[in-house]
Amino acid sequence: MRQLFHYLFAVVLIxxxxxxxxxxxxxxxxxxxxxxxxxVAAAGAEMWPExxxxxLESARRFFISLILAFAGGVPLGLFVGSHENINRWFSxxxxxxxxxxxxxxxxxxxxxxxxxxxxxVVTVTLTLLFQVTVAAHGAARNISPSHILAVRAAGAxxxxxxxxxxxxxxxxxxxxxARVSVGLGITxxxxxxxxxxxxxxxxxxLGNFIEIYRMRTDxxxxxxxxxxxxxxxxxxxxxxxxxWLCRWKYAxxx
Amino acid sequence: xISVRDLRIEYGRGRRRTLAVDGLSLEVGDGELVSVIGPSGxxxxxxxxxxxxxxxxxxxxxxxxxxxxxxxRKDVAFITQDAGxxxxxxxxxxxELALRLHGFPRExxxxxxxxxxxxxxxxxxxxxxxxxxxxRVGIARALALRPKVFLMDEPMANLDTLTRExxxxxxxxxxxxxxxxxxxxxxxxxxxxxxxxxxxxLSPRPAKVVEVLDNPGMGEPGYRRSPExxxxxxxxxxxxxSPEGR
Ligand SMILES: Nc1ncnc2c1ncn2[C@@H]1O[C@H](COP(=O)(O)OP(=O)(O)OP(=O)(O)O)[C@@H](O)[C@H]1O
Ligand SMILES: [Mg+2]
Numbered sequence: 001m002r003q004l005f006h007y008l009f010a011v012v013l014i015x016x017x018x019x020x021x022x023x024x025x026x027x028x029x030x031x032x033x034x035x036x037x038x039x040v041a042a043a044g045a046e047m048w049p050e051x052x053x054x055x056l057e058s059a060r061r062f063f064i065s066l067i068l069a070f071a072g073g074v075p076l077g078l079f080v081g082s083h084e085n086i087n088r089w090f091s092x093x094x095x096x097x098x099x100x101x102x103x104x105x106x107x108x109x110x111x112x113x114x115x116x117x118x119x120x121v122v123t124v125t126l127t128l129l130f131q132v133t134v135a136a137h138g139a140a141r142n143i144s145p146s147h148i149l150a151v152r153a154a155g156a157x158x159x160x161x162x163x164x165x166x167x168x169x170x171x172x173x174x175x176x177x178a179r180v181s182v183g184l185g186i187t188x189x190x191x192x193x194x195x196x197x198x199x200x201x202x203x204x205x206l207g208n209f210i211e212i213y214r215m216r217t218d219x220x221x222x223x224x225x226x227x228x229x230x231x232x233x234x235x236x237x238x239x240x241x242x243x244w245l246c247r248w249k250y251a252x253x254x
Numbered sequence: 255x256i257s258v259r260d261l262r263i264e265y266g267r268g269r270r271r272t273l274a275v276d277g278l279s280l281e282v283g284d285g286e287l288v289s290v291i292g293p294s295g296x297x298x299x300x301x302x303x304x305x306x307x308x309x310x311x312x313x314x315x316x317x318x319x320x321x322x323x324x325x326x327r328k329d330v331a332f333i334t335q336d337a338g339x340x341x342x343x344x345x346x347x348x349x350e351l352a353l354r355l356h357g358f359p360r361e362x363x364x365x366x367x368x369x370x371x372x373x374x375x376x377x378x379x380x381x382x383x384x385x386x387x388x389x390r391v392g393i394a395r396a397l398a399l400r401p402k403v404f405l406m407d408e409p410m411a412n413l414d415t416l417t418r419e420x421x422x423x424x425x426x427x428x429x430x431x432x433x434x435x436x437x438x439x440x441x442x443x444x445x446x447x448x449x450x451x452x453x454x455x456l457s458p459r460p461a462k463v464v465e466v467l468d469n470p471g472m473g474e475p476g477y478r479r480s481p482e483x484x485x486x487x488x489x490x491x492x493x494x495x496s497p498e499g500r
Contacts, residue, residue, distance in 0.1 A: 150338025153306055154352040154395065155326050164351070168342040248342040251379035 007232075031035065035218040044222035054202035055226045058149055061205065062189055062234060065121050066178070069128035077136025082143075091137065100124040103191045113226055118221035120205070123192040128185050135177035139170035148175060172249055184233045190206055206230065255318060255435045256305060256403065262313030263288065263300045273487030274300040277458035278314075287379075288437040292494045293489065297461035298439040302405045305437065306332045316332045318403060328356055337392030339380040348374040349394040356399070366394045369422065373381060386417035390424070396423040403428075404436040410445060419478075422448055425444050426473060436472035443494070448478055448494065455493050465493050 015037050025033040035043070045052050080090045102109065102123045113119040147165050156164060193207020203209075210223035243250060263275040274297040282288050292298055303309045306314055307325045316323045318330060331352070339348050350360045359464055367376060370390040380388055389409055396404065409425070410418045422445060429436060440446050446453050453467040465489060471482040 146334060146336050146338045147340055148307070150334050150392075151340070151351070151355075152308060153332035153334065153338075155328060155355045159472045160355055164343075164355075165340065168340070237491070239285060248381070252381040 012071055012142055033217075035221055039218045040221045043150075043216070043218035044225070050203050051209065051222055051226065054206045054209040054223070055230065057204055058193065058206045058226070058230055059190060059233070061117075061121050062124060062185060062230065065124035065185065065189075066234065068121070068125045069132050070174075070178070072125075073129045073132030074167075074170070075138050077138075077174075078140045078162065078170065080133075081137040081140025082162075082166055087141070091253055092229060094133060094137065101188070103188055106192065106195060119151050120189065120192040124185050124189045124199060127188045131177050131181040131184070135173045136170050139173040140166055143169050158240040168246075172246045175238055175246065179238045179242070182234045182238065184229050185234075186227055190227060200223065224237070255284045255286070256280070256437065258301075258305065258314070259313035259316075259353060261301070261304060261311055261316065263297065263304055263309065264312050271458040275311075276302070276462060278326055278456075278462045280356065280454060280463060282435055282437060285433045285435055286451055287438065287449060288447040288452050288454060289438045289440060290439055290454045290456060291446040291494070292456030292461055293494070294441060296456050296459045298409055298456065301461065302332065302407050302437065304496055306330055307352050308310060308332075327403075328399060329402040329497045330405065331367040331396035331399055331403070332405045333392050333396050333407060335407045337389050337409075339388055339391055339395075341380050344373060344377050344379055345383070345391050348380065348391050351395055351396055352399045358399075362392070362400075363398050366397050367391075370394050370459075386413055386421065389413065393421075393424070393428075397432075400432070404434045404435060406438045408440055409438075410440070410442070418442075418445070425449060431474070434452060441488055444478075447471070453486070453490055455490060461471060467493075 006167070013102045018034075018037055022032060022036045024033045025031075080087050104125065106119075109119050109122060113122050135157075143166060148161065151161055151165050188207075190207045190210075193205040195241065205221050206226045209226070210220045213223065215217035258278060258280040260324065261275050261278040261280075262273075265272045266384070267485075271398050271440045275459065278297075280288075280290075290298055290301070295387065301311065304311045305318065305323065307323045307327065307330075318327065320489060340351070345367065346363060348362050353360050353363070354384065354484060364373075364376070367373060370393060371396065372387065372390055375383065380391070383391070384452050410421050413421065422454050424437070425436075427432075427448060440449075447469060449472070450469055451472050453469055455467070457464045469486050471480060471486075474480075474492065
């Protein structure tokens with residue numbers, strides 16, 4: 001509840017700042033170079049079917065990418081991180097590929113995956129996958145030996161060790177890293193969606209929406225606002241999921 | 255019940271090789287509670303790990319219940335130095351862990367938790383407990399399997415005196431109740447005398463047995479305050495303080 005209040009406060013603050021900037025340009029240049037928030041809201045309402053379709057399309061892509069990144073990155077990071085001899089070979093590989101932004105390879109991704117739906121999901125998935133893998137890998141290498149010992153002494157086999165110790169131990173770090181990477185992921189999604197310009201029309205993602213209406217500043221800003229909401233939405237989803245799955249972390253604190 | 259012969263444990267290879275235990279022999283009879291005491295870092299934990307089948311000795315033989323130790327057994331419980339509770343599991347889930355891992359029905363855990371004074375805390379996480387309570391959860395987890403053999407690695411270390419003595423009494427009661435075979439490792443002399451029918455004194459690393467003290471009065475009411483108790487304590491202190499025991 002308090003959290004909600006803080007978010008509302010932030011929204012109000014941003015709208016206020018935005019209005020001031022618009023006002024400044026209107027006064028200094030004589031024209032409203034930057035549309036006011038209410039102008040943008042009106043434009044968004046006017047184009048509501050397209051805007052909401054674009055929002056849902058981007059959200060769907062991001063959601064699929066997030067699931068794929070978790071499904072691939074967590075097992076990969078755990079596997080590499082918890083086997084010393086595999087780690088020696090694979091961790092240099094991970095850390096070498098890690099700093100490469102997938103958009104730098106967008107051209108090759110287009111060649112490999114075409115210009116359709118797949119390449120957008122792949123770009124975002126790759127971005128998130130590396131973040132999640134690196135977090136899981138790092139956490140898996142720092143698991144308390146006393147937990148491992150206690151569970152092995154209680155008779156656990158390797159699978160049970162992963163299930164009861166390693167997986168729960170890395171989850172908080174994986175969630176933190178996924179949450180921090182939401183912004184990066186949205187950026188990548190935007191780039192992947194805009195690079196192809198007009199293909200697909202305004203309803204095929206917020207990136208396209210912004211690109212197509214770039215001459216109508218109020219509409220294109222409505223697209224940007226959509227991106228901000230998208231990011232916030234996934235941030236909150238991940239936060240709630242973490243609070244539920246890792247509730248032990250919050251036990252004993254008010 | 256437990257028979258250790260000429261045990262040798264080493265860690266690492268080449269220049270990093272550490273000999274932790276060398277030529278250690280020890281017999282623990284059926285239903286006997288033996289305490290093991292020795293200087294810090296001498297190899298006490300290593301000895302218990304080997305008896306539980308968690309590390310492979312590089313020499314010697316260990317028999318538990320007449321069989322060579324090959325891996326962790328269901329009828330042997332191990333309480334680690336810091337209880338090793340999993341922070342993401344509640345008290346009940348931690349206590350049930352061994353049962354769950356072996357696919358046994360999760361029965362009797364409530365009663366055990368109640369007997370250890372943990373009733374009402376079943377759904378709390380370890381971070382919400384005091385250190386003494388955490389150790390008791392560790393004991394509950396070991397107890398849940400109804401083990402024949404109990405290996406305890408300093409279960410009372412770093413506790414305040416009152417809590418420490420309370421848990422010592424709990425262990426004594428449990429031993430009277432279940433008559434398990436127990437090996438209790440400690441670096442506290444009075445604790446070793448309070449809880450050991452025999453007290454095994456180890457040398458500095460690499461550990462071997464320096465002397466075994468008989469302690470016939472152990473388990474009698476009020477033993478902690480009796481002259482016999484102090485006699486054994488003083489005797490143990492002498493041996494630990496002598497050149498071969500240091
Ligand atoms: N995993 C390991 N790798 C390398 N050396 C180890 C390892 N575990 C223990 N040792 C070494 O073996 C020796 C005995 O260790 P151990 O833990 O058995 O002693 P301890 O008597 O239980 O000590 P403490 O009183 O501190 O609990 C120590 O010198 C330690 O450095
Ligand atoms: Mg030890």
